[in-house]
Amino acid sequence: MKIAVCVKQVPDTPAKRMNRQTNRLDRSGEGALNPFDTQAVEEALRLKEAEGPGEVVLVSMGPPTAGDAMRKALAMGADRAILITDEAAAGSDLVATSRALAAALERESPDLVLFGQYAADSEGAVLWAAVAERLRRPMISQVAELTVDNGSVTGRRQTEFGYDVIRAPLPAVVAVSDAINEPRYPSLKGIMGAKRKPQDTLSLGDLGLEAAQAGEQGSRTTVLALHDPPPRGESRTIEDDGGAADEIVEFLAEKRLL
Ligand SMILES: Cc1cc2nc3c(=O)[nH]c(=O)nc-3n(C[C@H](O)[C@H](O)[C@H](O)COP(=O)(O)OP(=O)(O)OC[C@H]3O[C@@H](n4cnc5c(N)ncnc54)[C@H](O)[C@@H]3O)c2cc1C
Numbered sequence: 001m002k003i004a005v006c007v008k009q010v011p012d013t014p015a016k017r018m019n020r021q022t023n024r025l026d027r028s029g030e031g032a033l034n035p036f037d038t039q040a041v042e043e044a045l046r047l048k049e050a051e052g053p054g055e056v057v058l059v060s061m062g063p064p065t066a067g068d069a070m071r072k073a074l075a076m077g078a079d080r081a082i083l084i085t086d087e088a089a090a091g092s093d094l095v096a097t098s099r100a101l102a103a104a105l106e107r108e109s110p111d112l113v114l115f116g117q118y119a120a121d122s123e124g125a126v127l128w129a130a131v132a133e134r135l136r137r138p139m140i141s142q143v144a145e146l147t148v149d150n151g152s153v154t155g156r157r158q159t160e161f162g163y164d165v166i167r168a169p170l171p172a173v174v175a176v177s178d179a180i181n182e183p184r185y186p187s188l189k190g191i192m193g194a195k196r197k198p199q200d201t202l203s204l205g206d207l208g209l210e211a212a213q214a215g216e217q218g219s220r221t222t223v224l225a226l227h228d229p230p231p232r233g234e235s236r237t238i239e240d241d242g243g244a245a246d247e248i249v250e251f252l253a254e255k256r257l258l
Helices: 035-051 066-075 092-107 127-133 190-194 242-252
Strands: 004-005 008-012 031-032 055-061 080-084 112-115 140-151 152-159 162-169 170-178 199-202
Touching: 004 035, 004 092, 004 127, 008 066, 031 035, 031 066, 035 055, 035 112, 035 140, 035 170, 055 066, 066 080, 066 190, 066 199, 092 127, 112 127, 112 190, 127 140, 127 170, 127 190, 152 170, 162 242, 190 242
Parallel strands: 004 055, 004 112, 055 080, 080 199, 112 170, 140 170
Antiparallel strands: 008 031, 140 152, 152 162
16 A cells, blocks of 8 residues: 655744744744654554555655655655655645645555644644645544555544544545554664655656746735734632632623623
8 A cells, every 4th residue: 555644844843933024934943843744654654564565655845954854754664755845835825735745646646645633833734635625535634543444444533522433435635633643763773774765856847836836826825914912811810729619600600601
């Protein structure tokens, strides 16, 4: 089975910085593999190990340094990596990013495309749906348990009200939840071997895309302004000396929230 895993390089810092000139997230500085994507990689490796011969291909769009983040996934055990990188792609929004990723995935034509839950920098949790739509493939999101059987994929997904079990024919797109597995650590052998694994770089042109189909030109959204969040209003701290529950009920009743 051929499995493609979409992975993103994100800034290696929990604090998000905005660039006030471009109104974009400041992605400068050290980058790292999006932590949620390591779970998609782990799941792909487990499927490959269970299903026998196959291939795990990483696909990413980002600056040339995104290749460093992809190496961690290669060290975990993925077979090869494809990085879409092109100056004209800078500033791509969801629409433009999904267009480029879908074009690369179409070329690879995998049986299964895996995504992480969301990207830790933009937190959209939506790219997988856009890519599935472009590929015209069924998709299952928030999958906490994944099985592949007889040409179909079954995902158990946790919802507010319990569990859904969804089956879809392959080829399909699946976004895993952060409850699906505990990703392995790359071994020393894996880290050394990662350097020798094939890592291809594609431009937009290689994918048959025009520069105007990516970057700001190919995007459908524009960030018009950025504002700091408004200061918090008047707050009241309730110390629990045994009567906190009553005080909270009283407070909510005062605000007519009960
Ligand atoms: C006006 C505008 C300009 C932007 N400019 C840039 C920019 O210059 N550079 C930039 O990086 N982002 C840019 N973005 C953000 C970019 O559009 C999002 O990163 C992208 O749409 C994915 O959304 P997300 O990061 O919220 O991912 P999510 O939807 O949260 O990601 C879900 C999953 O999709 C996969 N994934 C996400 N992004 C990628 C990727 N790039 N390659 C492979 N797999 C991926 C991962 O598996 C991830 O776990 C811009 C957004 C806007 C609105």
